[in-house]
Amino acid sequence: MASATLPAALSPALLEQPAVRVLSEALGENLLAATDFRGEIAITVERKAWYKAVSLLRDHPELEFKLFLDLCGVDFFDREDQPERFAVVLHLYSVSKKRHVRLRTPVPESDPKVQTIIPLFKGANWFEREAWDMYGIVFDGHPNLIRLLTHDAFVGHPLRKDYPQGQRHVLKEPRKWLLQVPPESEHMIVNLGPSHPAMHGCFRVQTLLDGEIVRDAEAEIGYMHRNFEKMAEARTYWQVIPYTDRLNYCSSFMNGHGWALAVEKLLGVQAPARAEAVRVILSEFSRIMDHFVCISTNVVDLGAITPFFVVFRGREKIYELLESCCGARLTVSYVRIGGLAQDVPDDFVPRCRETLEFVMDAFKQMDELLTRNIIFNNRFRDIGVLSKEDALSYGWAGPCLRGSGVETDVRRDAPYSGYDQYDFDVPVGTTGDCYDRYLVRIEEIRQSARIIRQALDKLPAGPVIVDDRKVALPPKSEVYGNIESLMNHFKLVYDGILPPAGEVYGATEGANGELGYYIVSDGGKHPYRLKVRPPCYNNYQAYPEMLKGGQIADAIAIIGGLNVIAGELDR
Amino acid sequence: MATRIVTVDRNTRPGVGPILLGMWITLRNMLQTLFQRKGATIQYPEENRPVSTRYRGIHILTVRQDGSPKCVACYMCATVCPAECIYIEAGERPEKSIEKYPTRFEIDLLRCVYCGFCVDACPEEAIIMSRENNLVGTTRAELVIDRDRLMSRAETAEHGAGYRPDEHDVRRPVRLAALDRLSKEHGIVPGMPKR
Numbered sequence: 001m002a003s004a005t006l007p008a009a010l011s012p013a014l015l016e017q018p019a020v021r022v023l024s025e026a027l028g029e030n031l032l033a034a035t036d037f038r039g040e041i042a043i044t045v046e047r048k049a050w051y052k053a054v055s056l057l058r059d060h061p062e063l064e065f066k067l068f069l070d071l072c073g074v075d076f077f078d079r080e081d082q083p084e085r086f087a088v089v090l091h092l093y094s095v096s097k098k099r100h101v102r103l104r105t106p107v108p109e110s111d112p113k114v115q116t117i118i119p120l121f122k123g124a125n126w127f128e129r130e131a132w133d134m135y136g137i138v139f140d141g142h143p144n145l146i147r148l149l150t151h152d153a154f155v156g157h158p159l160r161k162d163y164p165q166g167q168r169h170v171l172k173e174p175r176k177w178l179l180q181v182p183p184e185s186e187h188m189i190v191n192l193g194p195s196h197p198a199m200h201g202c203f204r205v206q207t208l209l210d211g212e213i214v215r216d217a218e219a220e221i222g223y224m225h226r227n228f229e230k231m232a233e234a235r236t237y238w239q240v241i242p243y244t245d246r247l248n249y250c251s252s253f254m255n256g257h258g259w260a261l262a263v264e265k266l267l268g269v270q271a272p273a274r275a276e277a278v279r280v281i282l283s284e285f286s287r288i289m290d291h292f293v294c295i296s297t298n299v300v301d302l303g304a305i306t307p308f309f310v311v312f313r314g315r316e317k318i319y320e321l322l323e324s325c326c327g328a329r330l331t332v333s334y335v336r337i338g339g340l341a342q343d344v345p346d347d348f349v350p351r352c353r354e355t356l357e358f359v360m361d362a363f364k365q366m367d368e369l370l371t372r373n374i375i376f377n378n379r380f381r382d383i384g385v386l387s388k389e390d391a392l393s394y395g396w397a398g399p400c401l402r403g404s405g406v407e408t409d410v411r412r413d414a415p416y417s418g419y420d421q422y423d424f425d426v427p428v429g430t431t432g433d434c435y436d437r438y439l440v441r442i443e444e445i446r447q448s449a450r451i452i453r454q455a456l457d458k459l460p461a462g463p464v465i466v467d468d469r470k471v472a473l474p475p476k477s478e479v480y481g482n483i484e485s486l487m488n489h490f491k492l493v494y495d496g497i498l499p500p501a502g503e504v505y506g507a508t509e510g511a512n513g514e515l516g517y518y519i520v521s522d523g524g525k526h527p528y529r530l531k532v533r534p535p536c537y538n539n540y541q542a543y544p545e546m547l548k549g550g551q552i553a554d555a556i557a558i559i560g561g562l563n564v565i566a567g568e569l570d571r
Numbered sequence: 572m573a574t575r576i577v578t579v580d581r582n583t584r585p586g587v588g589p590i591l592l593g594m595w596i597t598l599r600n601m602l603q604t605l606f607q608r609k610g611a612t613i614q615y616p617e618e619n620r621p622v623s624t625r626y627r628g629i630h631i632l633t634v635r636q637d638g639s640p641k642c643v644a645c646y647m648c649a650t651v652c653p654a655e656c657i658y659i660e661a662g663e664r665p666e667k668s669i670e671k672y673p674t675r676f677e678i679d680l681l682r683c684v685y686c687g688f689c690v691d692a693c694p695e696e697a698i699i700m701s702r703e704n705n706l707v708g709t710t711r712a713e714l715v716i717d718r719d720r721l722m723s724r725a726e727t728a729e730h731g732a733g734y735r736p737d738e739h740d741v742r743r744p745v746r747l748a749a750l751d752r753l754s755k756e757h758g759i760v761p762g763m764p765k766r
Contacts, residue, residue, distance in 0.1 A: 235653060238651070238688070239651070239653040239688070240653075241653075241686070242653050242654075242684050242686040242688075243653065306593070306596070306597050306600075309600075309611075310596075310600065312611075313611045316611065320623075323622065323623045323625075323626065324623045324625065325625070326625060326627075326687075327623055327625035327626045327627040327687060327700070327733060327734040328626075328627050328685060328687075331684065331685070331686070333686040333687065333688075341687070341691065342625070345625075365596050365600075368589070368592055368593065368596060369589075369592075369593040369596055370593075371583050371589075372583050372584060372585045372586065372588075372589035373585065373589045373590055373593060374585045374586055374587055374589070374590065375590070376585075377583070377585035407576045409574075411574075412574040423573050423574070424574060425574070425575045425576070425577045426574060426575070426576050426577070427577050427578070427579050428576060428577070428578055428579070429578070429579055429581075430578060430579075430581065431581070435581065436579065436581065439579035439580075439581065440579055442579075443577070443579055473691060473692075476696070476736040479694050480694070480695075480696075486694055489647075489692075489694055490645075490647065490694070493647050493650055493651050493692050494650060
């Protein structure tokens with residue numbers, strides 16, 4: 001359980017953790033507390049030691065937390081147990097040591113300032129802008145601290161607890177220029193998006209062109225921002241499930257899967273084996289579907305439309321499979337906290353095999369159409385190269401990160417839902433160009449099929465939801481039959497699930513990378529704070545940087561391979 | 572179990588040959604569509620895709636033998652609804668065994684996200700979902716549907732019942748009386764969802 005301790009009284013168990021030991025030796029009094037909750041190390045440091053602590057975590061040879069995951073603000077408006085009103089929370093991951101750490105610093109309301117960590121992690125840029133946008137926390141030294149998800153006419157900081165739900169502001173003048181043409185140059189400004197046939201959703205990049213060469217680029221996002229995180233603060237843990245479907249809508253099942261696992265981690269419950277196996281099967285089908293969409297729409301932009309039609313037939317089959325399980329194709333809402341909404345249909349296993357066969361046939365055709373095609377190769381090879389160091393610094397995720405040669409996969413490094421029971425390979429690239437990202441996705445589809453076959457072979461029987469009346473609704477037969485279950489049912493619907501107070505970060509390997517849910521619970525029925533770490537947010541952040549010096553036509557080849565999904569990007 | 576790291580093979584020997592193979596794949600697909608009827612599309616709206624018996628379509632309010640709503644106005648569905656699209660007003664009934672019923676029950680189908688939580692939350696099997704997915708209206712007001720329309724919709728007979736409590740779970744036959752009525756009047760057969 002959560003136990004805040006002063007550095008002088010840090011328990012020996014905590015001091016065995018390298019991150020705690022190194023920071024307590026280096027910072028002394030400036031390390032305020034360290035906790036171990038549900039196996040997650042959280043360290044709180046004094047604000048003035050923030051930058052030093054982050055750089056130690058990154059560079060110390062015993063720690064090497066080089067992969068930037070997430071940075072966010074939290075508003076502890078009415079929480080007496082917190083030293084200051086705000087907190088800035090950073091999540092880092094060490095690929096070499098396979099460890100995760102959370103670093104927090106309290107920030108007073110009177111002087112909400114923290115030093116920026118952009119020199120250490122390039123990916124912190126947008127996250128700090130977002131924290132300023134949502135909470136008004138100022139990051140000293142940030143080069144461009146302007147609105148990111150909300151617009152310029154927005155008043156106030158929406159995620160502050162005293163900001164009313166449902167408050168709206170109208171934007172009349174959109175931000176016209178993101179870049180300026182240098183005087184006396186013949187450069188030209190071209191907008192890609194927000195409505196552009198080659199943009200995969202509603203987001204915008206402004207490019208400064210010198211002929212066909214991109215000299216400068218700047219991105220603007222937030223067109224589909226609906227403040228999912230604020231809405232979640234007024235919903236019960238159960239009610240958040242349909243909202244998660246709308247994050248990465250190309251593989252919506254995986255979002256719900258991640259959410260359920262994060263809440264289960266907070267509650268300390270474990271879903272039954274059958275539910276976990278079904279979750280793995282449907283998640284891997286969703287991953288195949290997501291990679292299909294990513295690859296095929298990417299090559300549509302380059303002029304090859306056949307693969308698109310070929311794989312969309314396979315995708316349709318997967319949608320039908322999802323529909324037979326839960327009754328919806330796109331917004332599935334199939335998971336529940338502690339299991340699944342209903343057991344799968346009787347013909348689930350043969351149907352999955354049939355679907356998989358069809359899908360892999362479509363996949364084979366796509367592979368034959370593209371992988372060795374000389375035109376495709378010329379457009380993809382050595383385009384949009386991002387080095388391993390940059391990918392880590394930007395906090396890239398999933399196939400893009402592995403394409404740059406970083407050997408990490410949440411399914412392998414921190415297995416969840418029984419992924420440790422299956423044999424699969426984790427493909428990595430060597431150069432980090434578009435072609436490597438493509439090859440990684442192709443190989444991941446094969447591995448997903450392998451996992452599905454193994455899971456189908458040993459699909460266990462049994463219940464699909466935990467038998468815990470504080471988490472899952474009682475069976476209908478009992479609700480209809482006896483008063484205890486009926487009252488239980490009423491109580492759970494009205495009061496929702498009541499988790500213990502604490503903070504967890506639940507990570508799963510989503511289709512385009514590590515999808516994390518950082519939940520702060522105060523023991524109430526709503527999440528006190530929910531932060532999604534959206535994988536494509538980090539991927540897209542590097543995009544303007546990757547464009548510079550390249551051809552404008554390459555911009556289109558690169559964007560598709562990053563698999564940016566607006567629903568997840570803007571939340 | 573074993574999880575290996577593999578490096579992808581970039582040496583795929585690209586060439587012109589694969590372009591010809593790609594053209595053959597395209598041609599093969601065209602021929603299969605033309606002569607073997609392997610096309611993936613259907614002639615909507617003349618033809619409809621068969622939907623799952625768990626389909627989460629427009630809601631149905633089930634009825635008792637006497638035709639009154641089975642709903643007891645407990646507000647469970649309105650409470651659990653993440654989209655806040657259900658509006659209920661309760662009234663009293665003279666029978667001791669029932670006591671409450673909804674005088675108003677409205678669902679704003681434009682707000683509804685069809686998550687099926689109302690069905691899960693209902694302790695009476697009074698709200699279930701149909702397989703109807705053809706939602707068309709000319710005004711917003713038209714798509715806020717009221718109690719009587721939810722109880723008797725001709726479209727329901729055509730499309731059938733969709734998402735509802737799992738039959739494995741509902742063992743007491745008396746509770747299925749409402750569905751029996753649906754099946755008698757509208758030809759909907761309650762049963763374990765099948766493809």
